[in-house]
Amino acid sequence: xTRFALTVEYDGRPFMGWQRQKHGPSVxxxxxxxxxxxxxxxxxxxxxxxxxxxxHATGMRAHLDTSRTIAPFRLxxxxxxxxxxxxxxxxxxxxxxxDWHARFSCIARHYEYRIVSRRAPLTFEAGLAWxxxxxxxxxxxxxxxxxxxxxxxxxTFRSAxxxxxxxxxxxxxxxxxxxxxxxxxxxxxxxxxxHQVRSMVGCLALVGQGKWHPDxxxxxxxxxxxxxxxxxxxxxxxxxxxxxxxxx
Amino acid sequence: xTRFALTVEYDGRPFMGWQRQKHGPSVxxxxxxxxxxxxxxxxxxxxxxxxxxxxHATGMRAHLDTSRTIAPFRLxxxxxxxxxxxxxxxxxxxxxxxDWHARFSCIARHYEYRIVSRRAPLTFEAGLAWxxxxxxxxxxxxxxxxxxxxxxxxxTFRSAxxxxxxxxxxxxxxxxxxxxxxxxxxxxxxxxxxHQVRSMVGCLALVGQGKWHPDxxxxxxxxxxxxxxxxxxxxxxxxxxxxxxxxx
Numbered sequence: 001x002t003r004f005a006l007t008v009e010y011d012g013r014p015f016m017g018w019q020r021q022k023h024g025p026s027v028x029x030x031x032x033x034x035x036x037x038x039x040x041x042x043x044x045x046x047x048x049x050x051x052x053x054x055x056h057a058t059g060m061r062a063h064l065d066t067s068r069t070i071a072p073f074r075l076x077x078x079x080x081x082x083x084x085x086x087x088x089x090x091x092x093x094x095x096x097x098x099d100w101h102a103r104f105s106c107i108a109r110h111y112e113y114r115i116v117s118r119r120a121p122l123t124f125e126a127g128l129a130w131x132x133x134x135x136x137x138x139x140x141x142x143x144x145x146x147x148x149x150x151x152x153x154x155x156t157f158r159s160a161x162x163x164x165x166x167x168x169x170x171x172x173x174x175x176x177x178x179x180x181x182x183x184x185x186x187x188x189x190x191x192x193x194x195h196q197v198r199s200m201v202g203c204l205a206l207v208g209q210g211k212w213h214p215d216x217x218x219x220x221x222x223x224x225x226x227x228x229x230x231x232x233x234x235x236x237x238x239x240x241x242x243x244x245x246x247x248x
Numbered sequence: 249x250t251r252f253a254l255t256v257e258y259d260g261r262p263f264m265g266w267q268r269q270k271h272g273p274s275v276x277x278x279x280x281x282x283x284x285x286x287x288x289x290x291x292x293x294x295x296x297x298x299x300x301x302x303x304h305a306t307g308m309r310a311h312l313d314t315s316r317t318i319a320p321f322r323l324x325x326x327x328x329x330x331x332x333x334x335x336x337x338x339x340x341x342x343x344x345x346x347d348w349h350a351r352f353s354c355i356a357r358h359y360e361y362r363i364v365s366r367r368a369p370l371t372f373e374a375g376l377a378w379x380x381x382x383x384x385x386x387x388x389x390x391x392x393x394x395x396x397x398x399x400x401x402x403x404t405f406r407s408a409x410x411x412x413x414x415x416x417x418x419x420x421x422x423x424x425x426x427x428x429x430x431x432x433x434x435x436x437x438x439x440x441x442x443h444q445v446r447s448m449v450g451c452l453a454l455v456g457q458g459k460w461h462p463d464x465x466x467x468x469x470x471x472x473x474x475x476x477x478x479x480x481x482x483x484x485x486x487x488x489x490x491x492x493x494x495x496x
Contacts (some may be wrong), residue, residue, distance in 0.1 A: 011371045056372070080368050120328050120337035123259045124376065126305070130484035 004072060005063050006031075006079075006098045008047075011087035012056040012235065013127045017048045027051075027088055031062070032080035038075065039068045048106045048243035052195075054235035056128065058112075061243040063102040100245070108154070108172070108244035110193060113185040113201045114237040129182075130201075130237035136208030138178035144207040144214035145174040145185070148200060148221055154193050155224040157203075162194035167194060167224070174200065183208070198238060202231035249313050252320060253344040254279075254327075256295075256308040256393075259335035260483065265301045266308070275299075275336055276332075277298035279310070282330035286323070287316045294318045296354045296491035302483035304376065307339070309491040313349040348493070356420070357440060361433040361449045362485040377430075378449075378485035384456030386426035392455040392462035393422040393433070396448060396469055402441050403472040405451075410442035415472070417441060422448065431456070446486060450479035 008031070016024035020032075028045055035043040047062040070078075074094035083089070099105075114129040116122060117136050122129060148157075151170040158167055173188035185204060187197045203220055206212040212230060220228045256279070264272035267279075276293055283291040295310040318326075326343035331337070347353075348469045362377040364370060365384050370377060396402075396419050403415040421436035433452060435445045451468055454460040460478060 009368070009371050077367070085371060087371040087374065089371050091368050092368075118339075119325070120257070121332060122338050123257050123335040123337050126335065128372065 001065050001098065002069070003063055003065050003096050003100060003129055004075060004089050004142050005061060005092075005094050005100060005102065006045075006076075007092035008060040008062055008246065009089045009091055010057050010060070011128070012051060012054050014087065015053065017051055017053045018060070025086075027057075030083060030086050030088050030106065031079065031090075034079050035064055035066075036170045036177060038078045039066045039070070041067060047101060048101045048102045049109055049192075049240055051129050051238070051240055052235050054127065055238045055240070057240040059110075059242045060240050061102045061106070061134050061245075063100065065094065100247075102243070106191075106243045108190055109240070110173075110242040110244075111187045111192075112239045112241050113182040113187070113197060113233065114239065115185070115201075115205065116181055117183060120224060129235055130205075132205060132209070134209055136178075136183055136205065137210065138176050138183055138208065140214050141183070141185075141204045141208045142176040143198075144204055144212070144217035145176055147215070147218035148174050152221055153224050154196055154221070156220050156226060156228045157196045157199035158193040158226065159195035159199075160226060162192075164193055167193060169196070172219075190219075195196045195232060198233040198235065199229055201237070202233040203229065205233060206211055206230045225227050249315055250313055250317070250344065251313050251344050251346055251348060252323060253340075253342050253348060253350065254293075254310045254312070254324075254338050256305060256310055257337045257339055258305050258308070259376070260299060260302050260304040262335065263301065264294050265303065266297070266299045270273065273283065273334075275305075278331060278334050278336050279312075279322045279338075281412070282327050283312055283314075285330055286326045287314045287318070289315060294350045296350045297357055297488055299486070299488055300483050302375065305488040307358075307490045308488050309350045309354070309493075311344065316333075326336035348495075350491070353493050354439075354491045355494060356436060356438055357488070358421075358490040358492075359435045359440075359445045360487045360489050361435070361445060361481065362487065363431040363433070363449075363453065364429055365431060366429045375484050378453075378482055380457070381452060382457055384426075384431055384453065385458065386424050386431055386456065388458075388462050389431070389433075389452045389456045390424040392452055392460070392465035393424055393448075395463070395466035396422050400469055401472050402444055402469070404468050404474060404476045405444045405447035406441040406474065407443035407447075408474060412439075413443055415441060417444070424452065443480060446481040446483065447477055449485070450481040451477065453481060454478045
């Protein structure tokens with residue numbers, strides 16, 4: 001048995017999310033089917049994170065096991081050939097130890113949330129960013145973001161469907177970077193609750209619009225109550241950008 | 249009669265190009281139909297450049313005339329609402345003098361050609377960049393590009409269907425800028441011949457791959473012969489980014 005670690009990029013627009021679903025296409029299914037055809041055996045693919053419908057990845061990590069002998073580069077090339085025309089690309093493929101696990105070995109996850117602040121509808125980035133028709137105060141957003149750093153009970157920023165045992169998470173980075181009409185929010189943590197990044201960004205957008213004071217982020221956090229959530233940002237702007245592992 | 253200047257962004261993938269065609273959708277037709285519905289009269293839209301099928305724009309300029317009275321901002325908003333879901337957005341709309349002409353008043357045109365150098369197929373940028381599976385020597389490309397600057401007979405880099413009276417053009421900028429796996433070629437001139445940017449980029453890519461020496465760009469130019477052309481780059485990576493006017 002050989003285990004391969006994959007680095008995967010995907011455009012989430014046509015998918016119901018990472019995870020296999022009965023009612024529509026998923027990234028997991030696309031990769032598993034391509035791998036099964038290439039390797040001639042049933043293949044299961046595990047990812048560092050299970051992104052929601054419409055959420056994208058530029059650097060998702062995943063792994064698969066096979067009883068066949070194949071060079072990592074050949075597997076990558078074959079997967080990319082088979083995955084076409086689905087917007088899923090394998091950027092890297094490496095043989096790893098049997099106990100390396102894309103999800104359980106992962107020690108940090110990184111997301112970028114892209115906002116475009118302009119009147120006109122998006123063309124190239126329709127479905128790839130959250131357009132807000134008003135201008136945003138990025139400095140106020142950054143001030144609000146700082147309140148969420150560290151270890152907290154993130155119940156306010158957690159989906160009702162979240163299956164995590166605990167609402168406690170340690171947020172290591174929540175940074176707002178503006179460049180012209182574009183604002184990116186970068187979030188890093190060992191792990192996130194379901195909808196946590198989108199919920200935090202939705203509230204930061206209220207701060208950026210002046211509807212919330214930066215301190216309202218702290219008030220919302222301390223409420224530990226989903227009804228204190230201001231807004232959940234749409235999946236469009238969310239990108240899983242990187243997963244870290246001890247050996248990296 | 250009021251003349252409005254428009255700044256237009258469009259994703260060229262679903263279009264046969266800027267100009268109206270009998271056999272498929274065009275950006276011109278999309279805007280003319282939207283404007284006709286809003287203004288209740290036939291409208292003609294003229295652009296700074298007539299991009300080919302599959303070519304994009306982030307800052308095309310165009311103009312239209314109307315006998316109706318409408319505020320520029322309202323016209324822009326109405327056009328954007330009508331244009332949906334076509335990937336065409338009006339970024340700016342201004343009233344201009346009757347003798348301002350998007351095409352004939354234009355004194356400089358600017359293009360960016362995007363190349364992504366990587367093994368994996370493109371996902372987000374499929375149709376929005378030219379993917380080359382090998383790495384490119386950007387410094388050699390820049391050295392080759394320098395040979396084309398200035399006033400020359402660009403017959404080698406001109407489509408057989410080019411309708412310009414003269415093959416003489418003055419190339420003001422041809423710059424190769426690399427950032428990781430991404431290479432952009434920026435081209436500026438008062439005007440370009442048909443396929444000139446794509447033809448120049450196609451040859452620069454040969455230089456980047458080591459198949460041509462940088463000096464071969466000069467050899468190709470001096471041949472003044474279309475058969476000396478090394479390669480015509482695909483439309484995918486080409487973006488019309490800006491048009492300049494005396495009043496700007």
